[in-house]
């Protein structure tokens with residue numbers, strides 16, 4: 001058994017200060033304040049030196065790391081996320097690729113996930129391919145793809161078959177004609193799959209119609225989501241309002257340093273509306289070749305496409321937590337809930353995401369500025 005001593009544990013709704021955490025067979029075996037907890041003599045001791053210890057981050061929406069897309073080179077990109085504390089990662093395949101490119105990416109990521117280095121890969125998040133072409137970067141690339149001509153079984157079934165139960169999330173634009181057939185077929189391919197509303201200008205009714213099939217996530221909430229103008233000069237209701245309204249839908253948030261993707265005031269408003277139980281911090285880390293257009297001074301963690309539109313971030317989950325804490329005043333338990341427990345729960349991982357007896361010993365050791373000092377994956381120290 002391993003005893004991590006001299007640690008401050010970040011729990012779901014409190015802290016355990018000056019604590020010891022026991023790890024056995026890759027799982028959390030117990031914990032307690034040092035002064036009242038006996039450490040068995042045969043324990044291997046790891047002195048955490050007063051650091052904070054939280055559950056490893058679960059990043060469900062992330063395309064790349066270090067500027068390398070997972071779908072092209074997982075070995076060159078996934079380890080960087082692990083070094084930053086992401087112990088469960090859903091490599092995310094975006095909408096701007098052809099079927100052949102997507103199939104190759106799925107195969108490559110799945111093969112990598114079976115290697116010891118790929119243990120943190122927990123499945124795939126498909127951001128598309130059936131989105132609303134009006135709400136995304138790379139419009140030129142999108143316009144030439146079969147995905148934008150219509151929702152056809154002869155196009156999508158091969159993706160569903162190749163993914164099997166490796167897919168955890170399909171993001172869709174519910175207003176696309178024929179989307180319900182796709183959703184039903186996707187559920188046949190993996191009954192546990194979740195759906196997200198993404199890059200969409202659906203009405204609340206169109207979104208809510210998919211909730212019985214497992215729609216429970218709002219993809220990068222308030223970002224690349226549409227607005228509907230029904231009456232001039234009156235605010236319409238669309239994706240953001242529906243995600244805000246439904247407690248059954250988690251809101252993904254991209255928290256960059258300056259608050260470009262989501263304004264800090266909006267972050268605070270969403271915390272108030274959704275509550276800390278329904279927010280998921282994502283990195284949406286990506287890679288795009290465009291130069292930084294004027295107006296983004298102070299931002300060094302964003303990518304832009306060739307049309308000058310924001311195309312994701314350079315974030316890792318530790319930075320996303322730090323930014324959320326900075327912008328909203330969230331503390332460690334709240335930020336870790338948003339970056340670990342909530343995403344794990346939303347996509348159906350019941351064995352991780354919190355410090356609790358019997359859960360996977362996926363742990364991140366941080367200082368008070370959320371700088372990652374150590375990482376344990378299934379009880380094995382990997383940083």
Ligand SMILES: [Zn+2]
Nearest residue numbers: 127199220224
């Ligand atoms: Zn997106």
